[in-house]
Amino acid sequence: MALGTDYAQQDCSLARALEVVGERWSLLILRDAFYGVRRFNDFLVHLDIPRAVLTTRLTAFTEAGVLRKAAYQQSPPRYDYLLTDAGLELWPVVHGLALWGGRHATPGGPLRTFHHERCGTRLDAAGGCGRCGVHQVPPADVEMRSHYGPQGPERDDPISAVLAERRLLLRPVRATT
């Protein structure tokens, strides 16, 4: 898509935000991070994204303070990419877009829905739980549920298989240690 990179002429907070998360693939990478994807290769197979682009985005996110690297083994050095606090605060945006896309851009309705884990109520447009009166359900308390047709997910990579199940956000897709 060649989404350029900056919006220098715009003195607006939204423009600043888009310089961080507005490039092609950026929000899908962060969505996967909320889903519990943490490793380079897992992002790669789940997103079908060129490796060079993934490298660029992960590096940029790390520099912007949206993700941070955490070593999961020493040699060779290998890192998990985890959401920082600033990254976690993007949950309302990710959820809002997914909700809107499910309502207005997905022929057949949403493929995934997000619920308050405690009570099962679907999150509202504000990301809150109407039943419990929770204004903003933190991502760690959100359960994702998939709604595929009879033939299951369209993708067949192992990450998609894991994510097809009902699970909490942020829970690692790999061996929960």
Added chain:
Amino acid sequence: MALGTDYAQQDCSLARALEVVGERWSLLILRDAFYGVRRFNDFLVHLDIPRAVLTTRLTAFTEAGVLRKAAYQQSPPRYDYLLTDAGLELWPVVHGLALWGGRHATPGGPLRTFHHERCGTRLDAAGGCGRCGVHQVPPADVEMRSHYGPQGPERDDPISAVLAERRLLLRPVRATT
């Protein structure tokens, strides 16, 4: 949508949403629409965007049902671009991103803040008003306030001048009829 601008392999509502609003300039155009910008030329001077891109985006938004054209004169035919109901539902996303950008990507803090018109309280991360207990303040009830340094806005186009004032969202930047 043209080649390269989609995320065909991703069966996810977020991907569908990004195909509509995820291209370069898209969300800034919609932000302006929330600010009351309605005409081709007003978007153009305020965004400093190539005319061809603006044409492409406005047409795509219209086809996607996010904006609609409304004639404001007959000859030559001229149209306002207005948010549809689906477009208005993107407010939580636009607000969420602007809020996040003000917090985490704008050195010096947010340049604009959004408040519940009735009570002046700043909207929370969910887009609600804590004081009034309104879960989601609709954009028409939101007041935007600018916070520039001593020398005012950096841009000097007429649209920026209008938007520097305290005003309700969706109120047309032209002749308040």
Added chain:
DNA sequence: CTGCTCGGTTCAGTGAATGAACTCTCGATG
């Protein structure tokens, strides 16, 4: 007739995304 505004279209040049091939380190296997 001339100039001006508004809302475009056209087009050459640029630069980001793409995808395939290659690299490097290390642990495990034989």
Added chain:
DNA sequence: CATCGAGAGTTCATTCACTGAACCGAGCAG
């Protein structure tokens, strides 16, 4: 020791969207 494979990249030619400047055309205004 030699080889293999996993993980995480880098390199590079090609493609394609964005950029910006020039051009176009309808309808006023003087």
